[in-house]
Amino acid sequence: MMTTTTLARGLDRWYEYRARFEQFIDAMKNGPEPNPLMALFFEIVLDQVNAVISSTEEGRPVLSSWYGNGMEIYAAMDIDFYCPVDLIFPNQPFTHDVVSSHSGPSPDDTCGLIRQGAMAVANGLVPTPTQVIAMLEPCDAQLTLHEIWQKTPEWSDIPVFALDPPYGSSPEDFEYFAGELKRMTRWLEEQTGRTLTYENLKRVCEETNRVTELWGELCELQRTVPAPTPSFMIPEIGWNSSQHVNAGSPKVTKLFEMMVGLAEQNVAAGIGALPDERLRVYWADLDGSWPPPVLGPWLAETFGAVVVNSFQGEAAPYGIIDTTSIDTMMFGLARRSIHEVPMIRQARGSVAMFDTDIKRVVRDYSVDCVLFPGHKGHKDQSASIGFLRDICREAGVPLLAFTSDIFDPTWMTPEQVKRRITEFFAAQGWDPIDR
């Protein structure tokens, strides 16, 4: 048990997060415009913050890991995890983390996510985990980030397990990665003394399956014209609550039920999230840190445009995990980890997945255009711009591909991006709303 004089590294920052999220929840519940949906979302995030804090304070296992590592397994073993970059990004408006990340040894032209991840560990902004599960996909820099963490003195003695991802998306590839997840499980059992049981993994995977089904319903509803939920809502709330907190929480299922209910209500009443939806936009990447709060409202107010969804919020790739046995669940989690979750799905392996996804969303969501933010860390996707252009041409939708850092608003500033989008819209004859 820790005492106040031996405050664990990184916890002071997480106490700040806790206080901030408590304020958000209070405002969402008791403010002038109560918002039960957002209150529940922040409760889920707060639960995670509290879980990691108390495990760290009391010396229980805490993992540093990622959304593509089968985190249902951790939940089934009653082990908390966090991803070192997760809370850095939503808290950017309240911190100097972006500026700090530029004063470190990583060059400014490197991926903002990786740079801030390195900074977060170097500067002690995250609790020190008891074990690290490395995700060695989808990008090259992801590997080097883990090597940077290993060189950080406070993390140099932490045991690391690295999952080896295959490049393909065949059943053989899923079997191979299921084997990796089993190796990880055995390693965790040795490291923590916790065990994985069939019943516990089944319970967690069943909750994940319920969320997957609701997520699918939500995306189907979002295809309606006008779109029933606002820009970036599904990817921001959905992805963050389902893949960035301990898996298996019934609260997350409840949150998805609320989102589906809200969308159903709007569709039934013929109401869109925007009073006068004029343009439907697809965001072809992760959302990043600043685009949702900055570009979402701006697109709505200036152009009557709604970002209907993004790679991050798209439910179509997800399959149901077969809970018949541990083996079938490991297979389902492997498929999820290397084939279904965003960024990994589009960036690992061949361009075929990119092609399939864009064609589907252009058709399903009746989009007017595709915005490809060209995140400077996503070299793999930027190499596919030619393919993307051809796909959009064939589908008859215009494409704007630009360069940005979706996790660092100082690289290409939001104002520069807005100007690019305005020029692109003008070229299509889409003028700002005349107010």
Add this chain to the structure above:
Amino acid sequence: MVQERPSEPRVFGTALDRQDFVRDNMGAFKAAGVVLPHLPMCDFWGFEKHNFDAYADSHAIPVLSLNVDYIVGNTGQLRTRVQAFIETLT
């Protein structure tokens, strides 16, 4: 001989091998410092530099991190920077 060279950065856990390789070569060639060329937008090299900086600090290796381009240009500026670096070594 090729097999004795360290892996490229795409293989996890091999950064130290590459750093030691550079240090061994410095000894073999009696080099007084290291020039780390940095190609813009190359994440691999950017974060390799991050790791090498710490290694160089701990082994007292003088390092010049040099931003270069994909085409031949700015040769005057590059020469000036390298000259200044060499002067610090002598």
